[in-house]
Amino acid sequence: MYELYIANKNYSSWSLRPWVLMQEGGIEFREHLIPFGDAEWEDFRELSPSGKVPCLVDGSTVVWDSLAIVEYLAERHRGVWPQDAEARAFARSAAAEMHSGFTELRNRCSMSCGVRMRLKETPPALMRDLARLETLWSAGLERFGGPFLAGKSFGAVDAFFAPVAFRAQTYRLDLARTAYVQRLLELPAMRRWYAAALAETFRDVPHEAEILEMASLIEDLRARAR
Numbered sequence: 034m035y036e037l038y039i040a041n042k043n044y045s046s047w048s049l050r051p052w053v054l055m056q057e058g059g060i061e062f063r064e065h066l067i068p069f070g071d072a073e074w075e076d077f078r079e080l081s082p083s084g085k086v087p088c089l090v091d092g093s094t095v096v097w098d099s100l101a102i103v104e105y106l107a108e109r110h111r112g113v114w115p116q117d118a119e120a121r122a123f124a125r126s127a128a129a130e131m132h133s134g135f136t137e138l139r140n141r142c143s144m145s146c147g148v149r150m151r152l153k154e155t156p157p158a159l160m161r162d163l164a165r166l167e168t169l170w171s172a173g174l175e176r177f178g179g180p181f182l183a184g185k186s187f188g189a190v191d192a193f194f195a196p197v198a199f200r201a202q203t204y205r206l207d208l209a210r211t212a213y214v215q216r217l218l219e220l221p222a223m224r225r226w227y228a229a230a231l232a233e234t235f236r237d238v239p240h241e242a243e244i245l246e247m248a249s250l251i252e253d254l255r256a257r258a259r
């Protein structure tokens with residue numbers, strides 16, 4: 034049984050990627066959620082070489098970093114990447130681009146599933162990231178026929194863009210490919226993640242501050258600690 038270490042579902046976009054891939058792909062794992070800032074983080078650092086989540090443990094093998102986890106799983110399970118070589122090249126390129134790029138989108142629209150925010154500014158760098166996203170999604174959906182980015186099935190490439198769907202919902206991002214965003218949000222695993230995120234009462238002060246620096250709060254749908 035795999036052990037998957039993740040952080041708070043409300044905030045942890047990197048954790049969501051392998052989690053949703055494994056859940057949708059029927060790859061069984063035991064989940065360990067370590068809340069940001071919790072004392073457990075210190076113990077966790079002994080396990081994960083980077084001290085970051087997600088981190089997958091398979092017996093004596095430790096795999097850290099979302100992309101490495103996806104590749105590790107792809108060696109053992111079908112359907113992580115597409116069968117077709119051309120679709121696979123596209124899927125790997127797009128996932129790698131998400132992993133290393135879209136910096137402005139990631140920084141300015143930090144993931145917080147349970148709130149609705151209005152961005153204070155939409156600078157050109159953010160508009161460039163959104164335009165690139167549209168081009169990339171359109172290329173995949175049109176070339177491989179949808180409904181997912183590299184064809185008929187949900188796979189690693191879609192898992193890499195899953196946090197963008199929550200960001201689009203939180204910040205009401207103006208994306209033309211709303212059907213794809215909706216498709217991601219409606220996946221059973223995404224609904225489960227979202228429900229768990231809404232139920233979290235923990236608030237990470239640095240994350241909350243970062244989000245409020247970039248955007249104004251419209252609505253907070255999360256449960257509150259009693």
Ligand SMILES: N[C@@H](CCC(=O)N[C@@H](CS)C(=O)NCC(=O)O)C(=O)O
Pocket residue numbers: 040044045046047048084085086087097098099100132
């Ligand atoms: N490139 C890494 C990024 C991982 C990452 O930044 N994870 C965040 C949580 S979303 C983290 O562990 N932050 C805690 C820290 O930096 O102490 C990946 O793809 O897994």
